[in-house]
Amino acid sequence: MNAVQLPVLNPPLKGFLRWAYTLSITSVHGETIPWYYSNFIQLSCTKKFLEDGSQYYIDFFRGKPNELNFNNPFLLTCSINYTIMNHLVLDEWPKFFANQIRSGYYCVVFLDESKLSTAACYQKEPFPHHLFLYGFDWDESFFHASMFDHTGVYRNLQIPFQEFQDAVRSMRDLLDENLTADHHTYLYKYEMHSPYPFDKKATIDQLRDYLNEETHLNRINYNFDDEEVFGLKVYDYLQMYFDAVKNKDSRLGVRNDMRHLHVLWEHKRVMSERIEYLVGEGIIPYDEELVEGCKNITTRARKLRDQYIRHEIREDQTMFEQLKLRFEQFQTEEPALLRRLITLLEG
Numbered sequence: 001m002n003a004v005q006l007p008v009l010n011p012p013l014k015g016f017l018r019w020a021y022t023l024s025i026t027s028v029h030g031e032t033i034p035w036y037y038s039n040f041i042q043l044s045c046t047k048k049f050l051e052d053g054s055q056y057y058i059d060f061f062r063g064k065p066n067e068l069n070f071n072n073p074f075l076l077t078c079s080i081n082y083t084i085m086n087h088l089v090l091d092e093w094p095k096f097f098a099n100q101i102r103s104g105y106y107c108v109v110f111l112d113e114s115k116l117s118t119a120a121c122y123q124k125e126p127f128p129h130h131l132f133l134y135g136f137d138w139d140e141s142f143f144h145a146s147m148f149d150h151t152g153v154y155r156n157l158q159i160p161f162q163e164f165q166d167a168v169r170s171m172r173d174l175l176d177e178n179l180t181a182d183h184h185t186y187l188y189k190y191e192m193h194s195p196y197p198f199d200k201k202a203t204i205d206q207l208r209d210y211l212n213e214e215t216h217l218n219r220i221n222y223n224f225d226d227e228e229v230f231g232l233k234v235y236d237y238l239q240m241y242f243d244a245v246k247n248k249d250s251r252l253g254v255r256n257d258m259r260h261l262h263v264l265w266e267h268k269r270v271m272s273e274r275i276e277y278l279v280g281e282g283i284i285p286y287d288e289e290l291v292e293g294c295k296n297i298t299t300r301a302r303k304l305r306d307q308y309i310r311h312e313i314r315e316d317q318t319m320f321e322q323l324k325l326r327f328e329q330f331q332t333e334e335p336a337l338l339r340r341l342i343t344l345l346e347g
Contacts, residue, residue, distance in 0.1 A: 004101050005135030005144055012270070013040070014154045015263035016059055017147075018067040021108055021132040024146060025190055026074050035073065037274045038199040041206035042215060043267055045234040047227060049241065055254040056241045058234055058263050063217035068108060068130070068186050073196070078105075078187040082175055085185070093168050094161040097143070098136045105187040107133040112170035113147075118157050120150045126170060128180045131159070198283060200345050207338050235331040238264070239324060246320045261308050265301040268330075272298045275341065284344040293337045300326060 009027040013019040026032040044061035046054060062071060070077045088096055097107050113129040114121045121127040134156075135144030142158040149155055174180045209215050210231035229237055238260065244252045272294040278284045279291070304326050311319040 001102055002138040003136065003140075004098075006101060006104065006106055008106075008134050008146065008156070011154075012036075013060070013266050015259060015266050017130060017132070019060065020154060021106075021130070021146070022067050022072050022075060022188070024132070024134075025106055025188060026072065029074070029190065029192075031192065031196070032074055033277070034198040035193070035196045037277050038196075038202050039206075040267075040270050041203065041274075042210055042217070042230060043234050043263075044215070044228045044230050045237050047229050047237065049253060050244060050249065050251045053251060053253045055256070056237075056252075056260070058238065058260050060263070060267065061215060061217070061228075061230065063215075064222050069184075072188075073193050074190060076189040076191045079184050080187070081182045081184050082110075082172060083182070090165050090169055093165060094136075094141075094143075097133055098138060100187055101133065101136055103189075105189050108186040108188070109133060109164075109168075110171065110183050110185050111164070111167035112174060113167065115167040115170050116147075116159060116163050118147065118149050118159065120148065120152060122150065126174055126179070128171060128174065128183065130183070130186075131167075133159075198278070198281065200283070204342055204345055207342050211335055211338055232331055232334065235327045239327050242320060242323050246317070258305070258308060258312070261301075261305040265298070265305045268294070268298040268301040278345075284341070284347075287340065287344060290337055290340050290344070293333065297330060297333060297337075300329070 006025075007028045008024045011020040011023040011027060013023055023036075026036070039062055040060050042061040043058060045058040046056055048054065049056040065071055069079070085093075085096075097109065100107055108130045110128065110130055113119045113127040113131065114124055116122060116131070119127070132146040133143045134146065136142065137144075137158075141161045143161070143164060144156065145159045146154065146156050149157060175182055205216065209217075213229065213231040213233040215230045241252075241260065242257075243249075245255065245257060272291075275284075275291055275294055279286050304323065307322060308319060310316075
């Protein structure tokens with residue numbers, strides 16, 4: 001087989017590639033839908049971004065390690081690093097990954113994305129990053145890949161073998177010079193899990209954690225008390241972040257304003273879609289207040305993100321008043337809706 005493409009779907013979450021890459025694999029398979037809606041409920045964010053100058057993050061939380069690292073029940077995962085791969089001469093890298101794809105493995109390769117002409121960082125500063133490969137054409141010498149392109153849009157595209165090798169070579173150099181850490185390359189094969197019905201208990205537990213601003217996921221291995229906040233508490237830190245942006249606070253590290261608002265919208269959208277799924281499957285009865293309330297929050301979150309896009313093009317200081325208003329509204333409105341959902345699930 002000189003050309004292979006493994007099946008992928010446009011992923012439902014794109015705020016962070018750890019979700020986009022793995023969900024583009026599992027979303028192909030209808031049997032994973034109950035698992036999907038039993039998850040992606042909790043939010044977390046970084047806490048000390050002004051104290052230590054680190055980058056602020058807000059993201060879905062499913063426990064640690066992160067999703068690339070053996071955290072998806074439907075994916076058989078292999079992890080390799082550059083030390084293991086050093087025996088391969090550079091010209092052998094395309095063949096190695098083509099063979100993995102031929103064997104049914106999706107490949108998430110850690111490399112220097114600044115060497116890829118499709119990337120926004122092309123020919124700029126080095127950008128160590130993971131690239132998702134799901135196919136290849138050996139005769140035409142390219143991989144089928146998914147990534148955020150130079151316009152910031154997540155899409156499927158083609159990466160020439162030569163650019164791929166250049167990105168690997170640059171990554172090797174960065175590691176040799178101790179300019180970055182090796183975040184590993186991952187190989188994934190989809191394997192049908194034992195039947196995974198919608199998990200009411202796991203869903204209720206996560207909803208309560210969100211409301212109580214805490215997490216019980218995988219605490220046996222990790223202590224979160226001083227690094228992250230959870231659930232409704234993230235709104236306080238979102239507000240703190242955007243106050244720092246408004247005031248041009250010199251303590252603020254790398255900015256990524258749009259991603260934060262995009263993840264917030266994805267969180268509301270998934271909750272609204274989850275409720276539609278639960279009603280459609282007969283797991284809960286239709287409840288107009290719950291359905292319409294969550295749809296309304298989702299719409300306002302999307303508009304907030306879109307308004308901020310316009311603000312970044314043409315600065316409007318009233319945007320920060322709108323952000324504060326929406327964060328306060330969401331933080332006030334969500335508890336009643338989510339408690340209503342818990343009551344319906346408990347039936």
